[in-house]
Amino acid sequence: MTFIPLFFVLPLAAAFIIPILGKIAKSLIWIFVTLVSFALFVLALYGAAVTQEVPMIVYQMGNWPPPLGIVMAFDSFSAFMTLVISMLVFAGSVFSLRYISHYTGQWKFYTLYMLITAGMMGIVITGDLFNMFVFLEIAAISSYALVAFGVDAEELEASFKYMVMGEVGGLTFLLAIALLYAKTSTLNLADISNSLQLVGHTPFFWLVLGMMLLAFSIKSAFVPFHSWLPDAHPAAPAPISSLLSGIFIKVLGMYTAARIIFNVFGLSRANAPALFNVLVGIGLLSIAFAGVTALSQKDYKRLLGYSSVSQVGYIMLGFGIGNYYGVAGAIFYILAHALAKGLLFLTSGSVVNATGTRDLTKLAGLGEKMSTTAWSFRFGSMSLIGLPPFVGFFAKWLICLGALKAGFGWLAVVAIALSVLTLSYLLKIENSVFMKKGKTQAAKAPFTMRIAMVFLVVLIIVLGIGFQSVIEFIVGPAANALLRGLEYANLVFGSAAVGF
Amino acid sequence: MSLIVKTVTTIMIGFIFIYGAYIILHGHLTPGGGFAGGVIIAGAFILKILAFGSEAIDEKKSEMGSSIFESVGALLFIGVAIAGLVLAGTFFLNFLPKGIPLHLWSAGIIPFCNIAIGIKVGAGLFSIFLALAAVKYVMTD
Numbered sequence: 001m002t003f004i005p006l007f008f009v010l011p012l013a014a015a016f017i018i019p020i021l022g023k024i025a026k027s028l029i030w031i032f033v034t035l036v037s038f039a040l041f042v043l044a045l046y047g048a049a050v051t052q053e054v055p056m057i058v059y060q061m062g063n064w065p066p067p068l069g070i071v072m073a074f075d076s077f078s079a080f081m082t083l084v085i086s087m088l089v090f091a092g093s094v095f096s097l098r099y100i101s102h103y104t105g106q107w108k109f110y111t112l113y114m115l116i117t118a119g120m121m122g123i124v125i126t127g128d129l130f131n132m133f134v135f136l137e138i139a140a141i142s143s144y145a146l147v148a149f150g151v152d153a154e155e156l157e158a159s160f161k162y163m164v165m166g167e168v169g170g171l172t173f174l175l176a177i178a179l180l181y182a183k184t185s186t187l188n189l190a191d192i193s194n195s196l197q198l199v200g201h202t203p204f205f206w207l208v209l210g211m212m213l214l215a216f217s218i219k220s221a222f223v224p225f226h227s228w229l230p231d232a233h234p235a236a237p238a239p240i241s242s243l244l245s246g247i248f249i250k251v252l253g254m255y256t257a258a259r260i261i262f263n264v265f266g267l268s269r270a271n272a273p274a275l276f277n278v279l280v281g282i283g284l285l286s287i288a289f290a291g292v293t294a295l296s297q298k299d300y301k302r303l304l305g306y307s308s309v310s311q312v313g314y315i316m317l318g319f320g321i322g323n324y325y326g327v328a329g330a331i332f333y334i335l336a337h338a339l340a341k342g343l344l345f346l347t348s349g350s351v352v353n354a355t356g357t358r359d360l361t362k363l364a365g366l367g368e369k370m371s372t373t374a375w376s377f378r379f380g381s382m383s384l385i386g387l388p389p390f391v392g393f394f395a396k397w398l399i400c401l402g403a404l405k406a407g408f409g410w411l412a413v414v415a416i417a418l419s420v421l422t423l424s425y426l427l428k429i430e431n432s433v434f435m436k437k438g439k440t441q442a443a444k445a446p447f448t449m450r451i452a453m454v455f456l457v458v459l460i461i462v463l464g465i466g467f468q469s470v471i472e473f474i475v476g477p478a479a480n481a482l483l484r485g486l487e488y489a490n491l492v493f494g495s496a497a498v499g500f
Numbered sequence: 501m502s503l504i505v506k507t508v509t510t511i512m513i514g515f516i517f518i519y520g521a522y523i524i525l526h527g528h529l530t531p532g533g534g535f536a537g538g539v540i541i542a543g544a545f546i547l548k549i550l551a552f553g554s555e556a557i558d559e560k561k562s563e564m565g566s567s568i569f570e571s572v573g574a575l576l577f578i579g580v581a582i583a584g585l586v587l588a589g590t591f592f593l594n595f596l597p598k599g600i601p602l603h604l605w606s607a608g609i610i611p612f613c614n615i616a617i618g619i620k621v622g623a624g625l626f627s628i629f630l631a632l633a634a635v636k637y638v639m640t641d
Contacts, residue, residue: 002585002589002590002591005581005585005591005592009578009581009582009591012574012578013575013578013582015574016571016574016575016578017571017575019567019568019570019571020568020571020572020575023564023568059591060590061590061591061592062584062590062591062592062593062594063590063593
């Protein structure tokens with residue numbers, strides 16, 4: 001199974017080839033990055049196909065066996081995440097060609113773009129806690145630089161604020177790792193899981209878990225730790241906003257939290273109902289608070305930023321429900337929100353590229369002039385609100401089904417009722433930018449931008465109509481991988497022993 | 501800076517550079533390694549700029565050189581790791597003969613990793629210094 005390290009080696013190598021390529025042939029950089037992104041997409045598809053037959057692939061770096069060496073543990077949940085990451089990275093890189101063309105130092109953009117990809121890919125396939133921290137910092141530091149890429153005052157301020165908040169989270173995570181290492185003498189996720197079973201649910205156990213959850217809440221911007229996101233995500237160039245809001249916050253916050261709660265600490269609704277109720281509470285608070293705040297925004301991208309804070313609440317809600325449907329719904333929602341929000345941020349980039357502003361009060365009448373952008377926005381919105389047959393509907397439906405099966409009928413009703421918030425703030429953009437009659441000067445979006453948007457629209461429709469196979473082959477196995485709980489450790493050591 | 505500083509710097513730079521190279525090449529035998537040696541090598545270049553002032557060097561050219569070396573260092577490191585994958589079937593496998601312990605030619609790929617890290621860290625640190633030294637130059641531009 002030699003393809004596992006390629007997930008982070010390809011973008012990492014690409015990141016360091018780009019500066020050299022930039023000195024020789026500038027025009028080749030974009031083609032190179034797009035090819036690498038596409039290769040990652042193909043690789044992720046292959047990984048998803050392989051995990052249909054093998055529940056867990058363990059790759060031993062340098063042939064060192066698990067408790068001693070660093071391993072890559074690739075299961076269905078990792079396969080699912082690599083697939084979502086590579087979709088957005090590919091769309092973003094296609095979109096970047098024309099969007100980045102008026103910035104200076106383009107090769108720096110693409111280098112950081114590949115580094116952030118390598119970081120995210122590394123987080124989702126690693127089976128080692130400290131390795132996870134290193135990849136998390138690679139991704140996070142690249143994102144600080146990318147947010148500040150425009151080097152205007154607004155962008156630098158947003159990036160600084162983001163960096164301070166992000167590093168508080170990162171260092172809290174590091175401290176938690178140090179405490180855990182002092183107690184268990186190991187950094188391997190599977191080995192930690194085994195050792196923690198002997199520790200039991202002591203105050204130490206909850207302290208470490210609490211610190212990690214704090215770190216991940218900051219990274220994925222849950223209310224009340226969300227204040228950096230509505231500044232940072234709009235300040236970044238549009239393809240980066242799309243990547244950050246679409247998948248970055250979920251990889252750094254949601255994937256890591258879910259992996260650690262379910263597989264390493266071995267918690268489930270059965271043995272820790274209080275914790276899972278807290279998760280539901282955090283989710284609801286984020287959905288409601290950020291949703292209401294989004295209503296009063298006057299900036300296209302800032303509104304979408306608040307919307308992201310609100311939407312990740314649904315994912316936390318799904319994980320908090322904790323049964324199969326809830327977790328599968330949360331995982332499906334990661335996919336649905338990544339596609340929809342990625343697409344919406346790309347449309348914002350298209351609008352900014354054509355008009356030079358993202359102030360909702362100044363934009364008007366773009367519905368006819370930029371029809372592809374407008375229709376992409378509409379499809380993305382419909383998926384985000386949760387209208388059938390788009391992918392967002394089935395994700396929300398699964399979460400509600402989970403709530404009903406777990407006996408939280410009221411939660412299902414509240415979750416659906418809060419969709420009204422999503423509908424109303426997205427209608428605000430639709431109304432002022434695309435529907436309202438006005439004379440904003442704008443040209444049609446460039447060809448590559450339209451390709452990137454149409455790619456995501458097609459995915460939203462196709463994955464929505466084919467939701468049954470998505471659940472059966474990708475989302476279902478991923479949910480089962482999480483709900484395996486402590487079985488994860490045995491699988492890692494077992495797979496390492498037989499040489500997968 | 502005064503003539504004394506400039507003269508002493510000119511004499512010392514070579515020794516500092518060689519010391520850095522020694523730390524890198526003996527990384528697998530004695531304390532130190534790629535990172536520490538790389539920092540010392542960067543220190544030699546930084547000392548030169550401190551003594552002679554930023555006018556003495558062409559910043560654009562130096563930055564281009566150091567950023568190329570930085571990429572080359574990183575690529576070398578990944579190359580060593582990939583060589584394990586291609587030649588012996590496992591990523592990061594220490595596929596070279598291990599040699600006799602405590603001899604210069606021992607420890608398989610570790611010395612090559614150290615050299616790659618040394619190039620990367622030396623060039624990277626020098627780039628950071630250049631970026632800090634070039635702030636004035638960018639702002640007046």
